[in-house]
Amino acid sequence: MAPLVPDIIGNELNLVIAIIIGIAFGFILEQAGFSTSKKLVGLFYGYDFTVLRVFFTGGVTAMIGVIILGHYGLLDLSLIYVNPTFIWSAVVGGLVMGLGFVIGGFCPGTSVCAAAIGKIDAMIFVGGSFLGVLAFAEGYPLFENFYKAGAWGNIRIFELAGASQSLFAFLLVFMAVTAFAVTTMIEKRNNGFIDSDLKPLKLYYGLAVIALVIGISAFAFPERQSSLKLESNNPELVAKSKFEMMDSDELAFRLLDNDKSIQILDFRTKEEFKELSLPKSSNWMMDNVFGKDIHKKLVTKHMKNVIIANDENEGKRLGFIASELGYKDIYVLKGGMTEFKNLILYFKRPETSTRQMLATYDFREKASKKLPELIEANKKLMNTDEKKTKRVVGGC
Amino acid sequence: MNTKYMNPYLAGFLLGLLLLVTIFITGRGLGASGAVKSAVVATMNTVLPWHTENTHFYQEYREEHAESPLKNWLVFEMMGVIIGAFISGLISNRLSLKLEHSPKIKSRTRIIGAIIGGLLFGFGAQLGRGCTSGAALSGMAVLSAGGIITMAAIFGGAYAFAYFFRKLWI
Structure with a gap:
């Protein structure tokens, strides 16, 4: 571009x-x-x-x-x-x-x-x-x-x-x-x-x-730009789109595993991002999807691009726009950040649990302890990581 | 040898395409007076280095331009303009050293007019942050408010003052 x-x-x-x-x-x-x-x-x-x-x-x-x-x-x-x-x-x-x-x-x-x-x-x-x-x-x-x-x-x-x-x-x-x-x-x-x-x-x-x-x-x-934004409000169109979903457990697993093939695009507000941001994530706004900076990120080969927003629908809208713009390997976090927080970060083991769920709960418990450490460690790195393409300066 | 000028609409279309290509490649438009500014800063840095170090204008220029004032996009572009215009003059048989002026005025009057006009234009282009190329033409291409306002002021001003200087031209 x-x-x-x-x-x-x-x-x-x-x-x-x-x-x-x-x-x-x-x-x-x-x-x-x-x-x-x-x-x-x-x-x-x-x-x-x-x-x-x-x-x-x-x-x-x-x-x-x-x-x-x-x-x-x-x-x-x-x-x-x-x-x-x-x-x-x-x-x-x-x-x-x-x-x-x-x-x-x-x-x-x-x-x-x-x-x-x-x-x-x-x-x-x-x-x-x-x-x-x-x-x-x-x-x-x-x-x-x-x-x-x-x-x-x-x-x-x-x-x-x-x-x-x-x-x-x-x-x-x-x-x-x-x-x-x-x-x-x-x-x-x-x-x-x-x-x-x-x-x-x-x-x-x-x-x-x-x-x-x-x-x-x-x-x-x-x-x-505006027509895509408008279309993204139509659930039928969004359902036909090519992006995939990723659930909280998988994302947590990949983060704990330090999976190098994912990058997270966080579309929550700046304040929310500052307060709590996952490792490998960067903060964007909806209009950024059409820009050059995100383009550089999304065209990286062999990368799973995970879009997270507060709720799932918002994430799907963004996933739809990104897919329509021709970006590949787009994943949207199932249930949004809200569910990720409930299921993983602030995990509380239910009192009764079926046998099938036992392993999952064990994992979630482990993740709820480990992930905050990674998030904390990542916070220190964050401050040095602000590099965006600037508007061209100059003139006559 | 053909000394006729190009059809103005064709020339304008080509100029517009060139400007578009420039914006597409570099993210900014064409310019002219910026090169004069760079030349002035470079000259003053060489001739009066102690003066430019303590003068506000040059200090601001240094803050905005990390590189040497002559290693500047507009300076290179204006070097190209000289070459391009020369080639054009050569193939259209228009190269000749002459002082052009209306037959009704003396050479001296034209010289004084050119100095004062240049001085005013150079000064105005600094104040207005660009001249007919950088502010008006390039500003129009990106629909910059400032550029279009400057353009209106340049042409409006020229029409307003034209009557008083008609003897210089007609």
Whole structure:
């Protein structure tokens, strides 16, 4: 599951990839005409909207791609870098950049691109931006409070607006298409002609219709994550699922036996897990099932993955989701943690016992003495065992 | 030799795919001004090491970046941009050393404009945590609130100020 850095692609190789991506980036920008300030500022004076077309098409394409990859579970959206929002510096910084744009005729990326093909004005702009960063660095104590004010975190725009992701994406696409149509009209009025490249309008109308159909279908097909969660409430579907059950005795036996082929995924709350956690177990929440960290754990070969929750039904729901996601060797603790506690950990020998049960009771009694020792020993190890993949940091 | 520019929608589509691939591989988008920041920090570390050790901005940068400022993803990416743009200019016959400006203004005016514009953009990109690439474009791809707000401010600001600087361009 993506992102591929750092697990599949190491940090050194990543720098090689950076150069390759950069080459493609520079090539596309130059081919699009971003290496001349005349074309770039045309947007603000109504004679050339190339920048708007390239920029919005690019943004919308990538956005839809990210949503689709996330939708099908190919990209873990909780790990990708979302620019943090600091509302005041975002607005004022943006306005300052806008002013710089109409005075200087470039933005940082395009200026480097233009400088590379010999534009002297672009080289000067790059020098200017160097000075601008230096001014910010030297005057930092003056701006620091403002720079860090209004921190809203790594919030995404649809969360801020309280809308769904697909609705917002759809609105953005609609805005982009409207902007394309309107700006082409403005260009025609101001210049008296339409660029011959933009002439095959029927093609664009066709593409817009296709985009519209895809957009609407996104509403029709619910996201895999939420649809699986919903399906897991249906006992009939859960019963058909491929996971198996493991009873308390077997689990206790395997733990006492120090069986190396099991790992326990504990889905109780953090507090409950802290209070009492079995050896070989790690703590997860339901949403983690779709993530990259649990994926690494569950794809380990020749491992029995035992899912435990407080009650059996909750465990079965999780077992169903994990199986549907394609994970193998999933076991769910029969009776949940509640039964495990009653039967094993806090075992009380019934006063009368049948002959068949005698051996079982003996085992349980032994387990109720031994297991707490293992749990205690495990507790000491626990504190050093917190390693989760962090969200990618960085940015511009 | 063909010096015509690429169809903007095709260029945009390719740019979007590239951005998507970048996010898929690295978990983060494209950027530009971050490389300028790294270059500034590296220069200052070399020229005035005693100054950067005691200055808050550079101290914060060091805390956030364990490695040398030039061993940075965006620095390598921008080196690629220079190569890629050069190749593109070469095959489309657009390589030439020239100071481009509107015929109505003097070269000197364009030079001053480029310095001030660059300065403002560099400063604004620090304040806004990213420029048109890192904040606006990449922010739009992941629907970051901050990125999209910055994008609106950049283009809104440019339109608002455009009238006052029209003599520079038209």
